[in-house]
Amino acid sequence: MKKIKMLKEVFKSNLNWTRKEKHVLLGIGGFIFAFVIGFFGYLFYLQNSVNKAFDSQEGKEIQHSRVCMVNGDIKLHSVRSVTVNGKTYWGCCQHCISLLRYNTAQVRFTTDPVTGKRINKADAVIFPDPHNSRRAMFFQSDSTYEQYVHR
Structure with missing residues (x-):
């Protein structure tokens, strides 16, 4: 029981972040989100490029x-x-x-x-x-x- 109370207090104390710390965390989160969106966008672009390359050879003899x-x-x-x-x-x-x-x-x-x-x-x-x-x-x-x- 004492351990649970100690954990609650430690957790509560970490939630009292300053405005600056919150902005830093928000910035890091935004950067990670933008990176993930960009990465998957790039994968989508590559997949479309490969599909177009294969579709363009339709009906043509292959080397x-x-x-x-x-x-x-x-x-x-x-x-x-x-x-x-x-x-x-x-x-x-x-x-x-x-x-x-x-x-x-x-x-x-x-x-x-x-x-x-x-x-x-x-x-x-x-x-x-x-x-x-x-x-x-x-x-x-x-x-x-x-x-x-x-x-």
């Missing part, structure tokens, strides 16, 4: 060097390359490069969604997925992509 050929992600920058049997493949990390180098689970190949033929990703024509502009789709040729889009 092989911007696609991780293991997971099909389109990147805003070039990814790492590995040459196997004279063909260049691209991966976003060392793990993906290793999978491509050793062709684990046949990752160097995929199926054209229109013809159903097995194609080598290094030879494929790459376009963004019309339903998700951050994912790549591999096609045998430009004409199979056009057939896919106009189905």
Whole structure:
């Protein structure tokens, strides 16, 4: 019981701040609030910029060097390359490069969604997925992509 009374008195004594101390605390609180708002505003700006970058490539062929050929992600920058049997493949990390180098689970190949033929990703024509502009789709040729889009 005595401890509770002591805590109440200590707490009460700290609430008797001077006007100057209150202004300092209010200023610090305002600064923190402005910083948080600015930080989240900047994140929103970055997200919109990235979305615009991906949306602007819709329907355009994607450079092989911007696609991780293991997971099909389109990147805003070039990814790492590995040459196997004279063909260049691209991966976003060392793990993906290793999978491509050793062709684990046949990752160097995929199926054209229109013809159903097995194609080598290094030879494929790459376009963004019309339903998700951050994912790549591999096609045998430009004409199979056009057939896919106009189905």
